[in-house]
Amino acid sequence: MSMREKIEEAAARYPDQRSAIMPALLIAQQEHGHLPGPILEEIADILGVERIWVYELATFYTLFHTEPIGAFHLQLCDNVSCMLCGSEALLKHLEAVLAIKTGETSPDRVFTLSTVECLGACEMAPVMQVGDDYYGDLDIGRIDALLARLRAEAGQVIGGADTAAAAPPGE
Known part of the structure; x- marks a missing residue:
C-alpha cells in the first residue's frame, strides 16, 4: 500500500481532516525516515489542509524529524x-x-x-x-x-x- 493510500485510510477515521495530520506524519516518517519539506507539502495536499498546519505539528513535536537522523x-x-x-x-x-x-x-x-x-x-x-x-x-x-x-x-x-x-x- 502506498503512503497516500495509508494516509487516506487513516484520515477516513477522523471527521475533520486536520485531526489526521499527526497519524499522516507518523506514516510518512515511517516510510521516509524523516519529513523534508516536499513530504510535508504532500501530506497537506493529500489531506486537503493548510500546509502551515502540517509544518506546525512536524516542527513542534520532538518525535518528528525534518532532517535525517542516525540509526x-x-x-x-x-x-x-x-x-x-x-x-x-x-x-x-x-x-x-x-x-x-x-x-x-x-x-x-x-x-x-x-x-x-x-x-x-x-x-x-x-x-x-x-x-x-x-x-x-x-x-x-x-x-x-x-x-x-x-x-x-x-x-x-x-x-x-x-x-x-x-x-x-x-x-
Whole structure:
C-alpha cells in the first residue's frame, strides 16, 4: 500500500481532516525516515489542509524529524529530576564518546544525540529514550554498555552487505 493510500485510510477515521495530520506524519516518517519539506507539502495536499498546519505539528513535536537522523536517536532527558540525578555529566560523556554535540548526528550516521525537556519517567532518573525504549537509572557504565550494544546492532544493520538499503532515505 502506498503512503497516500495509508494516509487516506487513516484520515477516513477522523471527521475533520486536520485531526489526521499527526497519524499522516507518523506514516510518512515511517516510510521516509524523516519529513523534508516536499513530504510535508504532500501530506497537506493529500489531506486537503493548510500546509502551515502540517509544518506546525512536524516542527513542534520532538518525535518528528525534518532532517535525517542516525540509526539510533539518543534522547536524554534534561528536566529537573534528571538534572539533579546527573544528566548533565552524562550528556558531556555522550558528547565526548560520540564526538558530536547535542543536535548532531555521528559521521557514520549511527547516532543522533538530543536532549528533551521531559520523558515522564522521573522515577528512573536520569533517563534516556532510544527509539521507543526507555533506559533509566543511568550512569556512565550503563551508558557505555548501551552504546556498545547499539554499535553492535548497527554493525548488523548498517555494516552488512546491503549498506545502501540501511542508510536513511534521501541520502
